[in-house]
Amino acid sequence: MFAALALCLPAALVPSLKAHAETFDLATIDLALAGVPANGTSWVEGEQVPLDITITNTSDQNLGFRPSDANLTGHEACRWHWMAPNSPQTCSGRARYTVTAEDVASGTLKPSVAYEAFRIRGYQGDEELVGTVTTELPVVYQQDPNDPGAPVLTAKVEALTPAPADGYGLGQVIDHRLTVTNTSTSARSAFVSATNLDGTANCRWRNIAPHHAFGRLPHPHSRHRCGLQR
Numbered sequence: 001m002f003a004a005l006a007l008c009l010p011a012a013l014v015p016s017l018k019a020h021a022e023t024f025d026l027a028t029i030d031l032a033l034a035g036v037p038a039n040g041t042s043w044v045e046g047e048q049v050p051l052d053i054t055i056t057n058t059s060d061q062n063l064g065f066r067p068s069d070a071n072l073t074g075h076e077a078c079r080w081h082w083m084a085p086n087s088p089q090t091c092s093g094r095a096r097y098t099v100t101a102e103d104v105a106s107g108t109l110k111p112s113v114a115y116e117a118f119r120i121r122g123y124q125g126d127e128e129l130v131g132t133v134t135t136e137l138p139v140v141y142q143q144d145p146n147d148p149g150a151p152v153l154t155a156k157v158e159a160l161t162p163a164p165a166d167g168y169g170l171g172q173v174i175d176h177r178l179t180v181t182n183t184s185t186s187a188r189s190a191f192v193s194a195t196n197l198d199g200t201a202n203c204r205w206r207n208i209a210p211h212h213a214f215g216r217l218p219h220p221h222s223r224h225r226c227g228l229q230r
Contacts (some may be wrong), residue, residue: 020135
């Protein structure tokens with residue numbers, strides 16, 4: 001009885017995949033891709049694209065920041081009631097853009113968000129529009145050809161259920177553990193693309209860190225585990 005499994009490397013999360021950043025009078029707003037398509041190759045109609053929103057207060061005083069308009073969901077939580085100057089703050093993966101049929105037909109996603117600033121703590125005082133960031137992301141999700149790191153992963157599947165003395169029986173559930181190791185020089189995303197194991201839907205990882213070398217032997221590779229069954 002063998003466990004079969006294939007991994008897919010949809011892309012490295014490298015700087016070129018950042019959606020867009022713009023600097024306005026009071027702040028810089030950075031809208032960045034924070035996930036990979038479910039199928040690893042392209043976004044489909046109805047799929048929700050996770051985004052990171054990063055605000056940097058570029059003024060010389062503390063300010064509050066709150067979204068005022070967007071074609072996203074979940075972005076309402078990406079607010080800061082009192083942000084110090086020059087201290088970037090990120091709202092990670094909460095904002096979602098829903099892919100439309102028009103996006104798929106045109107080959108481009110167009111998430112957008114606008115922010116307003118407040119000079120009194122707790123979103124008090126006059127509202128000041130900071131600006132609107134609208135970006136374009138390709139529907140097809142591809143590896144950056146300029147990425148210098150080879151997309152290398154190793155995977156190990158371990159059976160956790162001890163084998164009975166008389167062998168496994170028909171219909172018996174066998175617990176497995178999948179350990180994925182990123183052996184490249186760049187952060188990697190990965191998911192299980194084919195397997196005869198159950199429970200692999202959550203076996204996907206974003207930004208698996210690479211191993212590090214500081215002029216000596218490299219540190220142990222970053223490992224991410226996922227429970228599987230057969």
